[in-house]
Amino acid sequence: AEVVGVARRGRDRVVDHGRDTEPLTVHVRHADGREELITARAVIDASGTWTNPNPLGGDGLPALGERAATxxxxxxxxxLHDPMLRERFAGKHVAVAGSGHSALTALVALTDLARTEGTRISWILRRGSVGNTFGGGEADQLPARGALGLRAKAAVDAGLVQVVAGFRTEAVERDEHGLLVLRSLDGRTVQAVDEVVVVTGFRPDLSWLSEVRLELDATLQAPVALAPLIDPNVHSCGTVYPHGAKELAHPEPNVYLAGMKSYGRAPTFLAMTGYEQVRSIAAALAGDHEAAGRVELVLAETGVCGGAGLFDEPAADASSGGCCGAPAEPELISLAAPSTDR
Structure with a gap:
């Protein structure tokens, strides 16, 4: 089954009357084509962003020719455990676009093919240098994340990955052999590309929420109260402040975005933050406002997981963390609802 829409029963988003008394309706389409309406007192949208990837184009839209080259x-x-996919990439020239942990994962996965099958790997980075893309290494408080960065760095150092930095793709063309040519805004090219792996992040699909009243930040498409706390121009994963139901609420009563979708286009989400979001929302819906306002979270601040906004500037690339340097130990942060005692 697939959720195709959420609305207020009997009212589109324009109608004021009854928005705090009528239930929400969740419109569901089943695999056999059957449709269903489910009424609900509250809706928590934790649908994520995985099915809505960002394009290769450097300006947020598909590059010229990108759609034709899918x-x-x-x-x-x-x-690459799938034999058909492994064969597709074996011995080919593969361009990997992106600078986050998905890109590092792709580079590490392809390294085996580079060693055994002669796969050539080009790493397309929009930022001007690799900088601290590899993260915190052995000092990372999330060991698997640190190990991933170290493995990707080893592949680059071994010459298995060619880094193409400062490359913002403007167009995707085909050469006389049918291979792809990636062209950047400044006219540089990456030629004879067999396959492109685009892992440039994700964005929320808000189309099926068009009839509920959301209040979203104009830049990040995150709830307006949450956006300044997660702005990737300022924050990395570990410097995002704890937050809960209050920051995730919208003008539509009892509608919440949670998890990765609540972060909009910010790439700094950690699963542990989502768990705390949902706990706070559940407490609010149960009427326990003291528990909803009390957010306790231990953040793994070492390692790097910032967005392009944070790392675009050369000064940020050159630093070990910019304004967001990590403390030696994780810090327990608690936010409590203000006391009503006088």
Whole structure:
């Protein structure tokens, strides 16, 4: 079954009357085509962003020719345990676009093919240098994340990955052999590309929420109270402040975005933050406002997981963390609802 819409019963988004008394309706379409309406007192949208990847184009829109080249473009980390996919990438020139942990995962996965099958890997970075893309290494408080960065760095140092930095893709063309040519805004090219793995992040799909009243930040498409706390121009994963139902609420009563979708286009989400969001929302819906306002979270602040906004500037690339340097130990942060005692 698929949720195709959420609304207030008997009212589109324009109608004021009854928005705090009528239930919400969740419109569901089943695999056999049957449709269903489910009434609900509250809706928590934790649907994520995985199915709505960002394009290759450097301006947030598909590059010229990108749509026509989808036969050679993959918008997720390829599963190279699948024999068909492994054969597709073996011995080919693969361009990996992106600078986050998905990109590092793709690079590490393809490294085995580079060693055994002669796969050539080009790493397309929009930022001007690799900088601290590899993260905190052995100092990362999330060990698996640190190990991933170290493995990707080793692949680059071994010459298995060619880094192409400062490359913002403007167009995707085909050469006389049918291979792809990636062209940047400044006229540089990456030529004879067999396959492109685009792992440039994700964005929320808000189309099926068009009839409920959301209040979203104009830049991040995150709830307006949450946006300044997660802005990737300022924050990395570990410097995002704890938050809960209050910051996630919208003008539509009892409608919440939670998890990765609540972060809009900010790439700094950690699963532990989502768990705390849902706990706070559940407490609010149960009427326990003291528990909803009390958010306790231990954040793993070492390691790097910032967005392009944070790392675009050369000064940020050159630093070990910019304004967001990590403390030596994780810090327990608690936010409590203000006391009503006088």
């Amino acid at each position: 036969d050679r473009i993959t918008y997720q980390v390829p599963d």
